[in-house]
Amino acid sequence: MKQSFQSMIKNAGSCIFYVVVGIALAFVINHGLAFALSTDMPVVAVESNSMVPTFYKGDILILKGISKEDVKVGDIVVFSPYKGATPVVHRIIKINKDGTFQTKGDANSGQLPFEKRIKFEQIHGKVIFIIPYLGWIKLGFTEYIMPNFVWVFLALVITGFIYFAGKRCERFIKIK
Secondary structure, eight states: OOHHOOOOOOOHHHHHHHHHHHHHHHHHHHHHHHHHHTTSSEEEOOOTTTTTTTOOTOOOEEEEEOGGOOOOTOEEEEEOSTTOOOOOOEEEEEEEEEEEEEEEOTOOOOOOOGGGBOOOOGGEEEEEEEEEEETTHHHHHIIIIIIGGHHHHHHHHHHHHHHHHHHHHHHHHHOO
């Protein structure tokens, strides 16, 4: 009993260690990419199908920072409609006379109200690479696990209880 409890503690400790190392690596990689690609947001998970067939919900986009002079009609950019808003990924369809931009999602029938006067300062970068499906990891966490955290936690606790109760019963049966 004592040895199995110690091995469980050791396994839990190594699991926590790997989770912490994984989070630290993701942080370092994200900041390294941000520096290398000259953008504050180098990796974005697509959260809607507004750009189908170019890319789909659940894809990962890699962005590169661009200068105002390099923005042209047809570029797919990521921008924030206002401070604190979820970034939007749409195609530039027009450059206004005042230097602002208009965007539209490829699958959208029309423009959204905030897409008619986008300032360059709102743009995080231009899409340079698409990785299909990988964004579902983030979306699964933010759309399914976090909103249902209490139920997920409860399910994990019950599963753990059943597992360890089964192990204890198994040991009891072997003794007799």
